Amino acid sequence: MRNTADVVVIGGGVHGCSIAYHLAQKGIKNVVLLEKNYLASGGTGRSAAGIRHQFGTEINIRLSATSIKMMENLAGELDYPHGIDLMQGGYMMLAYTESQLDQFKKNAEMQNSLMNAGTKVLSVDEIVRITPALNTEGLVGASFNKRDGHVDPFHVTQAYADAAKRLGVEINTRTEVVDIITEGNRVTGVVTGKGEVISTPAVVNAAGPHGAIIGKMVGIDIPLYPERHQILVTEPLEMFLPCMVISFTHGTYFKQTPHGSLLLGVGDPExxxxxxxxxxxxxxxxxxARKITYHMPALKNVRIVRQWAGLYDITPDSQAILGKTDIEGFYLDVGWSGHGLQLGPVVGKLMAQVIAGEKxxxxxxxxxxxxFKTGALIPEPACV
Amino acid sequence: MPDRTIVCRCEDLTLEEIRDLIKKGYQSIEEIKRVSRCGMGPCQGRGCRQIVAQEIAGATGKNMEEIKMPKFRPPVKPIKLSILLGGEDKNA
Structure with missing residues (x-):
């Protein structure tokens, strides 16, 4: 392992790998990435693999629309032969009350005026045309964006990792960070679980739910905690469901992947x-079983193959914590609270710009x- | 000659493909699973994981005991959603 680096990135999820790639692409090539387990082993690889324009805060709308554009060209840009299994069949967000529909209309207007996102508000008839098998009981409408969809989290991460390595980045998996060395108010090095020390003036914390532990190593309290979320996958079926369906009322979401299997999730944070x-x-x-067969009774006869769980890195306003800190050379890209995968491309680029001292x-x-000191929180209304 | 012996029957992966992945640096069952879908089908790796473990052990010079096995997650064998509804739905 190298014993000096221009930047050390902690965390081998999509964000860490994207940051490493974008740094190297800028010419900052002595970058070392440290991952405790293996690439995409945390939240990235356990996610529901969704990408969507349909957010309710300006910052998330700007970030996600830009990131989806990057995803559309990613396999080519990164010269990744496998491809990233991008499938854009849309996200349908179900509204069960007029006030919910009003909120979706406001969100859609913001998405369309800021980023020309192409989000539509659908009537129940229009919903049925896209998803004939859906139970429409109680539905008043939905928000829909055709360019939302699915991407393979492992391959997006691997595509960034491979491209980063070709540009000279060193990626060390099964390598835990146990301490960060500071002198005065600035970062000077990182210590691994194997006892190696890497001298570096810059460290990026992209450790997901472990981010608070990394923060403590430099004496910073990062207000984030892990929260388990569960999901399951069914046997593959002929394609019948073009889009992700989400109900914030029921805390449910389900979609069919390019492989044909269905991902079914229920959020139950309490x-x-x-x-x-x-x-x-x-x-x-x-x-x-109870909630998803309510939405789509025909799924009763579908077989479940496996369930799993992953961790959200939750912050007080369910928004990420990005950028510089009071410790010089210590940067944050954590706290995505369950919607981080899709923003890996754009945020990796922006973080590289911040670290390089650019606007x-x-x-x-x-x-x-x-x-969190000033109280200027930015709560996101559109989260499961 | 390419070895067309099928290792993962659910996802149709050959011995040659598995060996190529190990050569590329994916040296745990978890990583191979994530890039190739090996072991992610209906049988959940009951057929292939031992073979993949042997291949990793052979290629890396490790003992079989050192190769970490992925977790078996519920429901272990595929079951219909209707079974989980129990007595709630008489038409299931």
Whole structure:
């Protein structure tokens, strides 16, 4: 392993790999990435693999629309032969009350005016045309964007990792960071679990739910905690469901992947454990069976193959914490609270710009850790 | 000659493909699974994981005991959603 680096990136998820690639692409080539387990082993690889324009805050709308454009050309840009299994069949967000529909209309107007996103508000008839098997009981409408969809989290991460390596980045998996060395108010090095020390003036914390532990190593309190979320996958079926369907009312979401299998999820934050536990529960299976067959009764005869769990890195406003900190050379890209995968491309680019001392293409200052001191929180209304 | 022996029957992966992935640096069952879908089908790796473990052990000079096995997650064998609805739905 190298013993000096211009930048050390902690975390081998999509964000860490994207940051490493974009740094190297700028000419900052002595970058070392450290991953405790293997690439995409945390939240990235356990996610529901979704990409969507349909957010409700200006910052997320700007970031996601830009990131989806990057995804559309990613396999070519990164010269990744496997491809990233991008499938854009849309996200349909179901509204069960007029006030919910009003919120979706406001969100759609913001998405369309800021980023020309092409989000539409659908009537129940229009919903049925796209998803004939959906139970429309109680539905008043939906928000829909055709260019939302699916991407393979492992391959996006691997595409960035491979491209970064070709540009000279060193990626070390199964390498845990156990300490960060500071002198005065600035970062000077990183210590690994194997006892190696890497001298560096810059460290990026992209460690997901472990980000708070990394923060403590330099004496910074990062307000984030892990929260388990569960999901399951079915046997593959002929394609019949073109889009992701989400109900914030029921805390449910389901979609069909390019492989043909269905991903079924139910968010239950009140009853989920708030620690590093990633075990599955039987209760979740029953919950999914009841709620998802309510939305789509025809799924009763579909077989479940596997359930799993992953951790959200939750912050007080369910928004990420990005950029510089009070410790010189210590940067944050954590706290994505369950919607981070899709933003890996754009945020990796912006973080590389911040680290290089440039003005980032999109102003991310609202996501600074300072907002927890000033109280300028930016709650996102569109999250499961 | 390419070895067309099927290792993962659910996802149709050959011994040659597995060996190529190990050569590329994916040296754990978890990583091979994530890039190739090996072991992600209906049988959940019951057929292939031992073979993949042997291949990794052979290629890396490790003992079989050192190769970490992925977790078996519920429901272990595929079951219909209707079974989980229990008595709630008489038409299931």
């Amino acid at each position: 009853h989920e454990v708030k620690d590093f536990n990633q075990e599955s529960t039987w209760q979740f299976l029953e919950d999914v 980032p293409d999109i102003d991310i200052s609202v996501m600074s850790i300072d907002r």
